[in-house]
Structures are given as structure tokens and as C-alpha cells.
Amino acid sequence: MDAVDRAVLTELAADPRLPTAELARRVEVSVPTARDRLRRLQESGVIRGYHLDVDPAALGYPVAAFVRVRPGPGQLPKIAELARSLPQVSECHRITGEDCFLIKVHAADVGSFEETLDRFLLHGQTTTSIIQSTPVPPRTPGLG
Amino acid sequence: MDAVDRAVLTELAADPRLPTAELARRVEVSVPTARDRLRRLQESGVIRGYHLDVDPAALGYPVAAFVRVRPGPGQLPKIAELARSLPQVSECHRITGEDCFLIKVHAADVGSFEETLDRFLLHGQTTTSIIQSTPVPPRTPGLG
DNA sequence: GCTGAAAGCGGCTTCAT
DNA sequence: ATGAAGCCGCTTTCAGC
Numbered sequence: 302m303d304a305v306d307r308a309v310l311t312e313l314a315a316d317p318r319l320p321t322a323e324l325a326r327r328v329e330v331s332v333p334t335a336r337d338r339l340r341r342l343q344e345s346g347v348i349r350g351y352h353l354d355v356d357p358a359a360l361g362y363p364v365a366a367f368v369r370v371r372p373g374p375g376q377l378p379k380i381a382e383l384a385r386s387l388p389q390v391s392e393c394h395r396i397t398g399e400d401c402f403l404i405k406v407h408a409a410d411v412g413s414f415e416e417t418l419d420r421f422l423l424h425g426q427t428t429t430s431i432i433q434s435t436p437v438p439p440r441t442p443g444l445g
Numbered sequence: 446m447d448a449v450d451r452a453v454l455t456e457l458a459a460d461p462r463l464p465t466a467e468l469a470r471r472v473e474v475s476v477p478t479a480r481d482r483l484r485r486l487q488e489s490g491v492i493r494g495y496h497l498d499v500d501p502a503a504l505g506y507p508v509a510a511f512v513r514v515r516p517g518p519g520q521l522p523k524i525a526e527l528a529r530s531l532p533q534v535s536e537c538h539r540i541t542g543e544d545c546f547l548i549k550v551h552a553a554d555v556g557s558f559e560e561t562l563d564r565f566l567l568h569g570q571t572t573t574s575i576i577q578s579t580p581v582p583p584r585t586p587g588l589g
Numbered sequence: 590g591c592t593g594a595a596a597g598c599g600g601c602t603t604c605a606t
Numbered sequence: 607a608t609g610a611a612g613c614c615g616c617t618t619t620c621a622g623c
Binding site: 354394437 | 446454457458460461462489490491492493494495496497498499500501503504505506510511525528529532533534535536537538539540541542544546547548551572573574575576577578579580581582583584585586587588589
């Protein structure tokens with residue numbers, strides 16, 4: 302992870318669809334070098350992948366919420382499994398604290414959360430926080 | 446948003462770096478059609494962008510936490526501003542409930558959260574939950 | 590290990606249907 | 607929306623430093 306690697310990451314973060322040749326130009330190294338650096342960053346797992354950012358509203362989910370779930374006794378694996386199986390869930394984290402899971406849930410309107418929450422309520426208690434806005438959209442930490 | 450549009454989104458979600466020609470092949474439409482669909486999806490805001498997924502550990506942040514912040518009186522804008530300015534913050538949402546913000550914070554180790562939390566404690570109360578694992582990594586809701 | 594050039598392949602654009 | 611044609615650019619590989 303030297304300056305060239307960081308420059309590759311910074312440029313690719315700015316535009317993940319950048320072709321290798323253009324990437325080389327911006328980082329100011331030769332094409333084979335850029336290509337090798339990129340390959341190594343991918344194979345070593347520094348670059349985990351690429352994501353398409355789709356507006357959930359266009360897919361019928363204009364509202365989103367973070368739901369904390371505190372599982373009942375023995376219900377912990379079922380909650381993770383349920384989260385994975387629901388298309389309304391876009392994220393699920395195991396966390397420390399009184400609640401064991403933090404789940405991002407999407408819905409057609411504020412009322413529609415009920416159905417999804419009911420599925421989780423079978424296995425524990427839930428605390429729901431509607432997302433009103435996102436002052437800092439997802440970004441890579443530490444890349445300026 | 447017809448079946449072709451959804452197919453374009455599904456294929457691009459699977460591999461965001463897919464060239465237009467290859468995309469056309471997989472969706473089974475002509476190249477100009479795929480190109481036009483993609484252009485319209487981007488210009489209409491259905492596709493908000495593309496993201497590079499970098500392992501934060503490689504950048505010196507092996508641990509992450511979700512921090513809820515309840516602002517003191519009049520401190521609300523300052524917290525959003527602070528979140529935006531800190532490279533350790535990769536996400537910040539305004540939410541409903543007792544706490545006003547949900548912030549994703551990254552650190553070099555469990556102890557290092559202290560410094561970042563202190564910055565937020567100047568403007569309110571914090572509740573921290575370390576991320577232990579991520580059973581469902583970020584994905585697009587409603588795309589299978 | 591990085592550079593620069595050459596060859597081959599493929600994507601991009603435009604046009605006519 | 608399709609299919610073909612031509613141009614341009616990317617990728618790969620090689621020799622050299």
C-alpha cells in the first residue's frame with residue numbers, strides 16, 4: 302500500500318467504471334503498472350468489489366428505516382436468516398449492546414413497515430427509526 | 446421501468462463494470478438499445494452512481510461501529526457538519542426516535558473510538574454499538 | 590519492477606432500415 | 607428497436623532499461 306496504490310483507489314473510488322488505460326493516465330504510471338496494481342489490490346482483498354447504486358424509490362421502496370432487533374432466547378440465528386431472505390432488507394449487522402442486530406429495511410410507505418416488522422417480532426423485540434435524510438451518503442473512510 | 450430496465454439493473458448490479466456491448470448481450474437486446482436504456486436510467490436518477498468497495502481494514506480501520514447521537518439544544522447542524530468533515534465517518538443518517546443521528550464510524554482498534562466519540566460528545570450524547578459481523582452486506586433492495 | 594511500443598481484439602458511434 | 611460499418615480506444619504482450 303504505497304502512494305500509487307492509494308492513488309489507484311482514490312481514482313477508482315471517484316469513478317469505478319474507469320478503464321485501466323484511463324486509470325493509468327490519471328495516476329501517471331504506465332498501463333501495465335496500473336493493470337498490475339489493480340490486479341493485486343483485487344486479489345489481496347483490498348478492493349472487495351464494485352456496487353451499483355440504485356435509487357430504492359425507483360424499485361418501489363421510497364422510505365427506509367433502521368431497525369434494531371433484540372432476539373428472544375435461541376432466536377439469534379433465525380433473525381439473520383430472515384434478514385437475508387427478505388428483499389426489503391438491504392443490510393444486516395450483528396452489533397454489541399442491548400440489541401443484537403441493526404437492519405436496514407425498505408418499504409413502499411411508512412405504514413408498510415408493519416408487515417416486515419411483524420416478521421421480526423416473531424423472534425424478538427424491535428426498535429424502528431425512519432431515515433429522514435442522509436447528510437453523509439456511504440463513502441470510503443479515510444480516502445479524503 | 447419495464448422488464449428490460451429491470452434486467453439492465455440486475456445485470457449491472459451483478460457486475461457494475463460491464464461494458465455496454467456485453468450488457469446488451471446478456472439482456473438480449475441490441476447495443477444501441479442497451480446504451481439508450483442505460484443512459485435513461487442514469488439521467489432519470491434510477492441509477493445514482495457506482496461505488497468502489499474498499500476493505501476499510503486495508504486503510505487502517507479494521508473495526509467499525511454504529512453510533513447514535515442525541516444532540517444538545519441547537520447542536521443538530523453541527524453534528525451533521527462534524528460527521529461530514531471526519532474521514533473516520535463513512536455514513537450519517539438523520540433518523541426518527543430519541544436519537545437524531547445514526548453514524549457509521551471507523552477506527553484502528555476498539556480503544557481508538559474514544560477520540561472520535563469525544564468530538565461528538567461536545568454536541569450531544571452518544572450510544573455506540575461495535576459491528577461484530579455483517580450477515581447481510583449492503584445490497585439493492587428488491588433485486589432478488 | 591516499471592516503461593514504451595506494437596499488434597490484435599472489441600467496444601462505441603452512426604446510419605439506414 | 608435493429609443490424610452493420612468504420613473509427614477509435616483498450617488490452618495484451620514483448621523487448622529493454
